[in-house]
Amino acid sequence: MKIKKIRGRNFSEALALVKKELGRDAVILSSEDKNGSRPYVEVTAAVDYDLEPVDSEYRGLPPQGAGAAYRGSGGLPVKPPPELIPGEFFELKQEIKSLRQSIETMKNSGFELKLPEDRKKMFFFLKERSIKEEFALRLVQRAAAIEDIETIMSGDIDTAAPPDGKAADSVNVLTQAGRRIVMLIGPTGVGKTTTIAKLASMAIKQGKRVAMISIDTYKIGAAEQIRIYSRMIGIPLDIVSNTENLKNSIKRFSDRDVILIDTTGQNPGDSGYISGLKDVYRAGLPIETQLLLSTSSDCDFLIDTYRHYKSLPVDYIAFTKTDEAVKLGSIYNLCCIYRKPVAYITTGQRVPGNIEFVDTRQLTNLILRTGSA
Numbered sequence: 575m576k577i578k579k580i581r582g583r584n585f586s587e588a589l590a591l592v593k594k595e596l597g598r599d600a601v602i603l604s605s606e607d608k609n610g611s612r613p614y615v616e617v618t619a620a621v622d623y624d625l626e627p628v629d630s631e632y633r634g635l636p637p638q639g640a641g642a643a644y645r646g647s648g649g650l651p652v653k654p655p656p657e658l659i660p661g662e663f664f665e666l667k668q669e670i671k672s673l674r675q676s677i678e679t680m681k682n683s684g685f686e687l688k689l690p691e692d693r694k695k696m697f698f699f700l701k702e703r704s705i706k707e708e709f710a711l712r713l714v715q716r717a718a719a720i721e722d723i724e725t726i727m728s729g730d731i732d733t734a735a736p737p738d739g740k741a742a743d744s745v746n747v748l749t750q751a752g753r754r755i756v757m758l759i760g761p762t763g764v765g766k767t768t769t770i771a772k773l774a775s776m777a778i779k780q781g782k783r784v785a786m787i788s789i790d791t792y793k794i795g796a797a798e799q800i801r802i803y804s805r806m807i808g809i810p811l812d813i814v815s816n817t818e819n820l821k822n823s824i825k826r827f828s829d830r831d832v833i834l835i836d837t838t839g840q841n842p843g844d845s846g847y848i849s850g851l852k853d854v855y856r857a858g859l860p861i862e863t864q865l866l867l868s869t870s871s872d873c874d875f876l877i878d879t880y881r882h883y884k885s886l887p888v889d890y891i892a893f894t895k896t897d898e899a900v901k902l903g904s905i906y907n908l909c910c911i912y913r914k915p916v917a918y919i920t921t922g923q924r925v926p927g928n929i930e931f932v933d934t935r936q937l938t939n940l941i942l943r944t945g946s947a
């Protein structure tokens with residue numbers, strides 16, 4: 575086992591250094607605020623050297639004898655202190671045993687046990703909502719009390735809807751940058767076509783002239799669903815298979831207030847899909863891009879998905895299927911990592927309906943309401 579003291583200007587920085595130097599398995603034994611002309615935080619962290627020996631030159635120690643006492647359960651020996659007399663040897667052995675037990679207990683009960691009790695409660699409250707440890711710790715560090723969390727969190731989130739809760743007009747919210755062409759991208763099954771139909775219905779209700787375009791470069795017939803919606807809502811639809819056709823179609827719909835573009839693709843890991851979309855942007859069309867992510871998926875999967883789309887000019891993230899999600903911490907995590915505003919959330923399969931243009935407060939409330947603790 576290796577124990578190390580690491581200093582940072584604040585707790586987050588020290589924690590980042592711990593992770594960098596000792597890896598993700600490191601546990602925090604204690605943290606102390608050091609005051610003075612230059613205040614800093616000193617964190618004592620440990621890694622269990624059953625996983626990695628302190629000094630590789632001792633890897634070859636024989637299994638019996640003094641060296642064996644320093645052997646972890648994984649069988650890898652650590653460097654014994656020199657010239658131990660039997661009493662000291664016993665004490666040291668006991669100390670190591672109890673430290674190992676402490677670390678095991680800490681690992682089993684969470685990452686950060688040596689936080690003061692009220693902070694620890696806050697930390698677990700946030701973790702319970704699937705907020706990542708690093709963001710939970712950052713919130714805990716900034717909040718004086720649990721009541722502050724909501725305000726601090728909403729400060730980290732940006733939404734298309736203004737913060738005054740007056741986001742009734744969806745289309746104006748979406749086209750506020752002066753763009754009237756809105757394109758939805760995201761993995762198959764995330765809810766793009768359904769959401770396009772919801773947005774179109776909403777816009778029609780608000781007296782807008784709407785058109786839909788589906789970029790269907792893959793499967794013949796993949797556009798069938800949007801064709802049905804276009805008939806149902808009563809708005810024109812073009813199905814295009816390349817950028818040239820798309821440009822023409824946009825020209826054709828030049829009298830429309832809003833053009834909603836649906837995309838079909840296989841999966842984001844498919845480079846053909848992404849490069850096809852890049853072509854669209856190369857054409858220089860003033861497109862507003864929304865990346866849809868499903869909250870029913872695991873957060874790490876969403877982070878991974880976003881990476882595939884990172885090379886595209888994503889303007890907004892929209893979160894779908896919040897009705898299916900048990901926890902919504904992933905929304906906060908994604909906002910912290912990618913710093914994109916949230917366009918809206920979708921809350922069910924019903925068309926029209928089941929879409930909400932939430933502002934930062936409403937979104938924060940939703941995230942904090944989920945979870946069982």
Ligand SMILES: Nc1nc2c(ncn2[C@@H]2O[C@H](COP(=O)(O)OP(=O)(O)O)[C@@H](O)[C@H]2O)c(=O)[nH]1
Nearest residue numbers: 762763764765766767768894895920921922923
């Ligand atoms: N529960 C739930 N299902 C949704 C939501 N949005 C879409 N869906 C469903 O997800 C499935 C895939 O939707 P679709 O629009 O075809 O996804 P696309 O492949 O991205 O176009 C359909 O069964 C939709 O009804 C939502 O907000 N909540």
Ligand SMILES: [Mg+2]
Nearest residue numbers: 766767837838
């Ligand atoms: Mg679709």
